[in-house]
Structures are given as structure tokens and as C-alpha cells.
Amino acid sequence: MNTTEMLQPPPAMTSRLDGELMEVSMGPQHPSTHGVFRMNVALDGEMVVKLKPVFGYLHRNHEKIGENTSYLGSMPYTDRLDYFCSMTNNWAYALSVEKLAGIEVPERAEYLRVILAELTRLQNHASLLGFLLSDMGAWGTPLMYAFREREKILDLFESLSGSRMMCDYMRFGGCRVDAGPDWMERAKKIVDLFPKFLDEFEKLILSNEIVIMRTQEVGKLSAELAINAGMTGPMLRACGVNYDIRKVDGYGFYPRFKFRVPLGEHGDCYDRLMMRALEMHESVGILKQAMEQIPAGPVMNPKVKIRAFRPPVGEAYGRIEGPKGELGFYLISDGGTNPYRYRVRPPSFINLTVLEDLCLGHTVADVMVILGSVDIVLGEVDR
Amino acid sequence: MIGTGILKGMAVTARNFVGSYFEKDRLITVQYPEERSPLPENYRNFPFLIYDTDDPEAGLRCVACKICEKECPPQCIYIIKSEDKKPDYMGKPQFYAAVFDIDISVCMSCQICVEVCPFEAIKMDKVFELSKRERFDALLQRKNELAKSNEYYHSIHPIEAAEVDAKLAEAAAAAAKKKAAAAAATAAGSTSAPGTVPVAPAPPTTP
Ligand code: SF4
Numbered sequence: 235m236n237t238t239e240m241l242q243p244p245p246a247m248t249s250r251l252d253g254e255l256m257e258v259s260m261g262p263q264h265p266s267t268h269g270v271f272r273m274n275v276a277l278d279g280e281m282v283v284k285l286k287p288v289f290g291y292l293h294r295n296h297e298k299i300g301e302n303t304s305y306l307g308s309m310p311y312t313d314r315l316d317y318f319c320s321m322t323n324n325w326a327y328a329l330s331v332e333k334l335a336g337i338e339v340p341e342r343a344e345y346l347r348v349i350l351a352e353l354t355r356l357q358n359h360a361s362l363l364g365f366l367l368s369d370m371g372a373w374g375t376p377l378m379y380a381f382r383e384r385e386k387i388l389d390l391f392e393s394l395s396g397s398r399m400m401c402d403y404m405r406f407g408g409c410r411v412d413a414g415p416d417w418m419e420r421a422k423k424i425v426d427l428f429p430k431f432l433d434e435f436e437k438l439i440l441s442n443e444i445v446i447m448r449t450q451e452v453g454k455l456s457a458e459l460a461i462n463a464g465m466t467g468p469m470l471r472a473c474g475v476n477y478d479i480r481k482v483d484g485y486g487f488y489p490r491f492k493f494r495v496p497l498g499e500h501g502d503c504y505d506r507l508m509m510r511a512l513e514m515h516e517s518v519g520i521l522k523q524a525m526e527q528i529p530a531g532p533v534m535n536p537k538v539k540i541r542a543f544r545p546p547v548g549e550a551y552g553r554i555e556g557p558k559g560e561l562g563f564y565l566i567s568d569g570g571t572n573p574y575r576y577r578v579r580p581p582s583f584i585n586l587t588v589l590e591d592l593c594l595g596h597t598v599a600d601v602m603v604i605l606g607s608v609d610i611v612l613g614e615v616d617r
Numbered sequence: 618m619i620g621t622g623i624l625k626g627m628a629v630t631a632r633n634f635v636g637s638y639f640e641k642d643r644l645i646t647v648q649y650p651e652e653r654s655p656l657p658e659n660y661r662n663f664p665f666l667i668y669d670t671d672d673p674e675a676g677l678r679c680v681a682c683k684i685c686e687k688e689c690p691p692q693c694i695y696i697i698k699s700e701d702k703k704p705d706y707m708g709k710p711q712f713y714a715a716v717f718d719i720d721i722s723v724c725m726s727c728q729i730c731v732e733v734c735p736f737e738a739i740k741m742d743k744v745f746e747l748s749k750r751e752r753f754d755a756l757l758q759r760k761n762e763l764a765k766s767n768e769y770y771h772s773i774h775p776i777e778a779a780e781v782d783a784k785l786a787e788a789a790a791a792a793a794k795k796k797a798a799a800a801a802a803t804a805a806g807s808t809s810a811p812g813t814v815p816v817a818p819a820p821p822t823t824p
């Protein structure tokens with residue numbers, strides 16, 4: 235058997251027994267469903283002929299709570315959406331409130347936000363790769379390597395914001411506390427060492443024949459479907475669509491940094507996997523530039539009221555390129571202390587809507603790989 | 618050749634395995650209850666109430682203004698304001714919290730109560746070993762459990778506490794100056810002609 239033959243997906247199993255389909259309920263308590271996600275899968279032999287996602291096991295009424303609490307009070311709740319990336323969630327929410335109320339953010343705070351968002355992207359992508367590989371059967375090793383790096387970044391978050399995952403760090407008009415020079419030193423060291431981890435990780439896994447066989451040509455997504463389904467983030471870029479909100483909107487100070495947007499070609503699981511690895515390289519580049527350029531100064535706009543904050547009547551939609559895709563918050567204000575409408579556009583949830591299209595015709599074992607490559611966090615899917 | 622990728626990966630694993638025994642910066646396991654890694658200055662867990670002097674009852678800075686109760690996102694603070702006023706640690710008569718409870722099974726450590734409190738009366742603690750055998754009453758912290766001294770605050774957040782003390786001292790100095798100015802104004806007002814009495818009556822200096 236030569237390489238190309240080995241790289242082909244297994245031939246479809248023809249159903250010799252003309253029996254009925256078997257329905258399997260995968261999840262919600264399944265180690266590979268990344269939380270409490272359930273799929274009702276109809277199987278013909280080992281092939282998936284139908285797949286119905288079942289959401290809602292982690293529903294916490296986030297949007298309704300947001301409408302019944304003050305603007306500031308929703309900030310800690312956003313940490314709990316995608317609990318891997320609380321910093322970017324904070325940023326997206328702060329951005330939309332700042333748009334709504336027309337608040338300026340000091341320069342240093344904008345730089346800090348970029349630094350923290352890119353660190354978040356690093357740790358999210360690193361742990362995603364680890365999880366994806368452990369879904370594929372590479373139990374432990376890659377995940378532990380990824381978590382080793384993630385832990386360093388979480389330690390940084392902890393010493394800055396006070397909490398590893400529930401950072402609750404950003405505020406309307408800036409950030410809560412300033413990062414001292416020794417924090418910046420530590421962050422620089424970690425960022426400088428990160429490419430070493432990336433090289434090691436790539437050696438460990440990305441040329442591995444088993445990974446290639448399990449991921450190439452699996453779960454292919456066409457650019458057309460991806461656009462129609464409203465997908466964003468690495469999922470969309472893996473299909474070759476050049477759309478990155480950091481470039482399109484240029485929010486924050488992203489236009490000041492030089493970075494490239496990696497693009498895939500086939501839209502299969504392998505491209506999605508590579509997309510994350512390549513994005514981490516770009517993030518390291520952004521981080522280095524940001525840490526070089528960051529000016530001294532205040533991190534909080536002194537004009538913003540903390541207590542009884544009331545934005546003017548109006549509506550605003552703020553969005554950022556989160557590690558998983560476009561994360562947006564849509565707010566309508568009626569001039570009161572609570573938003574009249576509070577809506578989250580969660581990237582994981584919308585990226586998950588094409589799951590059935592990706593899985594049809596593949597085996598059950600591939601479903602886990604495909605789901606892993608979508609990169610979901612159930613806190614955000616169910617809200 | 619098929620298999621080289623796998624062998625390369627194995628080499629990485631082997632290097633990491635050996636390295637994990639010899640590289641200093643990778644020997645990071647801490648034997649928890651005996652050894653502890655230090656908590657960062659900014660670490661936060663659950664709120665506590667600060668008292669000055671050494672009276673945990675009268676020294677509380679909290680004046681039961683209920684702002685934190687109102688702003689707390691999951692509504693886990695419960696305050697009953699006192700009917701009467703008692704002299705606080707500075708001798709000024711103030712309302713105080715007759716009941717001040719925080720349900721730490723609901724609290725999500727968001728620090729919003731700390732940010733909104735105008736009196737620097739509530740701060741974040743670093744104690745995390747709070748497991749209890751009983752899950753309702755035991756996790757409801759009462760006023761006497763929440764009250765902790767300013768020295769304790771200095772011991773857990775030295776930098777922040779120093780800033781807070783400086784701010785309070787400044788405010789106290791400003792208040793004293795204003796008081797002195799007001800006293801001078803009243804003294805001046807009583808001696809001058811009736812037409813020049815200050816518009817806003819100066820606050821009484823003694824109760
Ligand atoms: S802790 Fe602060 S905000 Fe809360 S009631 Fe007391 S003084 Fe008011």
C-alpha cells in the first residue's frame with residue numbers, strides 16, 4: 235500500500251444486512267463531546283446517515299440575566315460563556331457597551347487588550363489541538379503538553395486579574411488594573427518561549443501519519459456552505475475564505491500590527507487543525523509587536539461612572555475576532571441601568587450548525603474528530 | 618517513508634520524559650497541603666469586611682449603604698440596616714449593618730462589590746480552603762465571620778492596602794481641613810454683619 239492509498243478514507247461500508255438504522259445517542263455524558271453536548275446519530279452499519287445535535291443541557295439563561303442586571307453586572311457573566319477565553323469575551327462586551335455609550339479607551343488599555351486577547355488565542359488554540367488529538371486517541375501526551383503551556387498563560391492571567399479563568403478584567407473604558415513591569419517581563423519570556431513549544435508540538439503531531447489519515451479529507455466543508463451558514467473564525471478560513479474581523483473591522487489597535495491571516499484550501503479537519511497551529515505563530519508575532527510598542531499611561535478612562543452607569547438610548551453591536559470566530563454582543567438601551575435587549579452572537583453555536591453536513595457519510599469514529607475540529611465550548615453554545 | 622512522522626513524535630516524547638526528571642524549571646510539582654505555591658497579590662476569592670482599631674463590631678467601616686447589595690450580580694449579599702446610629706471607629710455616629718450576610722455558595726468572586734463600595738469597607742480575601750460539611754448555613758457567612766482587621770488586609774494585599782490607606786488618610790485630612798474651615802466660617806459669621814452669613818449653613822461640629 236503506498237501513501238496516497240493509505241491517505242484515502244476507508245471505503246464506504248455497504249449494508250449487506252438490509253436491516254434498519256441504528257440510533258445512537260452520543261452524549262451528553264461522553265468524554266469527547268467537550269462538555270454536555272448530545273448528538274442523536276442514525277447509523278447504517280458504521281456510517282452516519284443522520285445526525286441531530288441536541289443543545290441546552292448547560293443553558294443558564296445568560297441573555298435574560300443580562301437584561302435584568304446592570305451593564306457592569308453582566309461583565310462577570312460573560313466570563314462564563316466561553317470559559318476558555320474569558321478575556322476575549324470581556325473585550326467583546328466592553329466593546330459593544332463602549333460603542334453604545336461612546337466611550338474612549340486609553341491607549342495603554344487598548345494595547346493590554348490586544349496582548350491579553352492574543353494570549354487567550356494562544357492558550358485556546360493550544361488546548362484545542364490537545365483536545366482534538368486526545369479525541370483521536372492520542373490520549374494524554376499532546377493534551378498535557380498543551381496544558382503545560384496553557385498553565386503558564388493562565389498564571390499570567392491570575393497574577394494580573396486575580397483569577398485563572400474567570401478573569402472579569404475589562405471594564406467599560408479600559409481595564410481594571412494595570413500590568414506592572416515585572417508582569418510584562420514574565421509575559422515576554424513566555425511569548426519568547428512559545429515558538430519552541432509550537433515547533434515541538436508540530437514535530438510531535440502534525441507530520442504523524444495517523445493524524446494525517448484521520449483528518450485529511452474528513453469533514454470537508456465547502457466555502458459556499460460555510461459562508462451561507464454564517465461560519466466565522468478558523469472554521470471559515472480553513473475553507474479558503476479570507477475573512478478575519480481583526481483585518482475587516484480593524485477594532486482595537488490591530489491595524490497597527492503586521493500579521494498575516496492563514497488560509498486553508500480544502501476545508502477538511504486537517505486544514506482546520508493546521509489553521510490553529512499557523513494562527514498561533516501569527517499571534518506570537520502580534521504579541522511581540524504589542525509588547526514592544528505598549529506606551530505608559532492610564533488604563534482606565536476616568537470619566538466613566540462605575541455606579542449607576544446609564545448609556546444613552548440607542549443600540550450597538552460590537553464584535554471581535556475571538557479564538558473561535560466572530561463573537562458579538564448586541565445591545566439595545568432604553569436609557570435605564572439595564573439593557574433592554576442583550577444578545578450574544580456565539581461563534582461556537584453558529585459554527586456547530588453545519589455539524590450534520592460535515593458528518594454525513596463518515597464513520598462514528600470520525601464524528602468525534604469533526605466535532606473536535608469545530609472547537610466548541612458548551613458554555614457558549616447553550617449560554 | 619511511512620512511520621517517520623510517528624518516530625519523530627516518539628523522539629519528542631522521549632526527550633520530554635527524560636527532561637522532566639532533570640530540568641530544574643520543569644520540576645514544578647508542589648506537595649500541596651505541606652507545601653504551597655504563593656498566591657499572587659491580585660488573587661481574589663470571596664469578599665470580607667474590614668474593621669479598623671481592634672473592635673470587630675464597632676470598627677467596621679461598612680455603613681450599610683447597601684450599594685454593594687444592589688450591584689452584586691448574583692445578589693448574594695443580604696444587609697439589614699440598623700435603626701439607630703452608633704459611633705464608628707472615628708467617633709462619628711453612623712448607621713451600621715445589623716445583619717450582613719454573604720452566601721459564598723452563590724458569590725462568583727467578581728469583585729464588583731469591592732469596586733462599588735464608596736467606603737473601602739469590603740475587600741477580597743484569599744482564603745480558598747472553605748469546604749464545609751453542611752451546605753446551607755455553613756456556607757452563609759455572617760457579619761462576625763466576615764469581619765477581618767485592616768492588618769489582615771495588609772498581610773494579604775500589601776500593595777493595594779497601602780494605596781487604600783493612603784487614600785483614606787488623604788480623605789480624612791481633607792475632611793479635617795474642611796471641618797476646620799467650616800468652623801472658622803461659623804466663627805467669622807457670628808461676628809460679622811447678618812448680611813454676610815454663608816448661604817449653606819456649616820454642619821454642626823459636635824453632635
Ligand atoms: S460594604 Fe460598602 S457598599 Fe456595601 S453596604 Fe457596606 S459601605 Fe455600603
Ligand code: SF4
Pocket residue numbers: 663664688689690691692693694719723724725726727728729730731
Ligand atoms: S464578589 Fe461579586 S458575587 Fe461576590 S459578593 Fe461581591 S459582588 Fe457579589
